[in-house]
Amino acid sequence: MPCGRWDSNLGLLQEQPLMDNWPGYDLDLFTYPQHYYGDLECVLIPHGIIVDRIERLAKDIMKDIGYDDILVLCVLKGGYKFCADLVEHLKSISRNSDRFxxxxxxxxxLKSYKNDQSMGEMQIIGGEDLSIVLCCANMLLLTLSDVVGTGRTMKALLSSIEKYKPNMVKVASLxxxxxxxxxGFRPDYAGFEISDVFVVGYxxxxxxxxRDLNHICIINEHGKEKYRV
Incomplete structure (x- = not known):
């Protein structure tokens, strides 16, 4: 996916997928940590647009769940900011509705990557108390992920969750x-659809x-080599 200067004629529609020819935004249009200068190709999705999109996802989720209470299962580490922002919006909507x-x-x-390559197997850490909280009959399990790629990782996680027999499971991915x-796996709620590039930030x-980068950006080859393990 090429990266270049932002063209105001292209725009960035939150409701539409980012096409393969989307050039991204020029880095000079934004502030970001100085220690990452030279390590990025472009800003793919600015922070403000991310936050606005998550607010809309929260409204869609609250509209769909009816009167079910929610257990939010956050997939760390990459999902923690998505989780924090989404939960805040969900709480705000709930406080202003006719039913709390x-x-x-x-x-x-879930640990499945080394450098920018999948290791082909998934390690699951945590979630030991799910059997207790999922015993509630009207509890909706909302699983939050940062990225859905092939779908194999999320399918493996959902398979491990099924043994607890949750009432309902929905997946939201940024x-x-x-x-x-x-x-072919698709989450129930998705923030943005992007091409198959390795992204960092948020x-x-x-x-x-x-992780301390607010925008979602494409890392360049210099950055990959600099931080390779």
Whole structure:
């Protein structure tokens, strides 16, 4: 996916997927940590647009769930900012509605990448108390992920969750990648659809770097080599 200067004629529609020819925004239009200068190609999705999109996702979720209480299962580490922002919007909507929706948050960590390549197997860390909280009959399990790529990781996680027999499971992902390696899995709620590029920022990392970057950006080859392990 090429990156270049932002063209005001292209725009960036939140409701539409980012096409493969989307050039991204020029880095000079934004502020970002100086220690990442030279490590990025472009800003793919600015922070303000991310936050606005998450607010809309929260409204869609609250509209769909009816009167079910929610257990939010955050997939760490890359999903923590998505989770924090989405939960705040969900709470705000609930407080201003005619029925308060109870929300609980639990965390699980999936480890499947080394550098920018999938290791082909997934490690699940945490979530030991799910059997207790999922015993509630009207509890909706809302699983939050940072990125859905091939879909295999999320399917493996959902398979492990099924043993607890949750009442209802919905998946929300900030990003969905268009990739020929996809097995067809689609989350119930998605923020943005992007091409098959390696992105960092907004808690998405490359070997634990770039989590402190507010925007979602494409890392360049210099950055990959600089932080390779």
């Amino acid at each position: 929706v109870s929300m609980k948050v639990d965390f699980i960590r 990003l969905v990648k268009r990739t020929a390696r996809s097995d 808690a998405l990392d490359y070997n634990e770097y770039f």
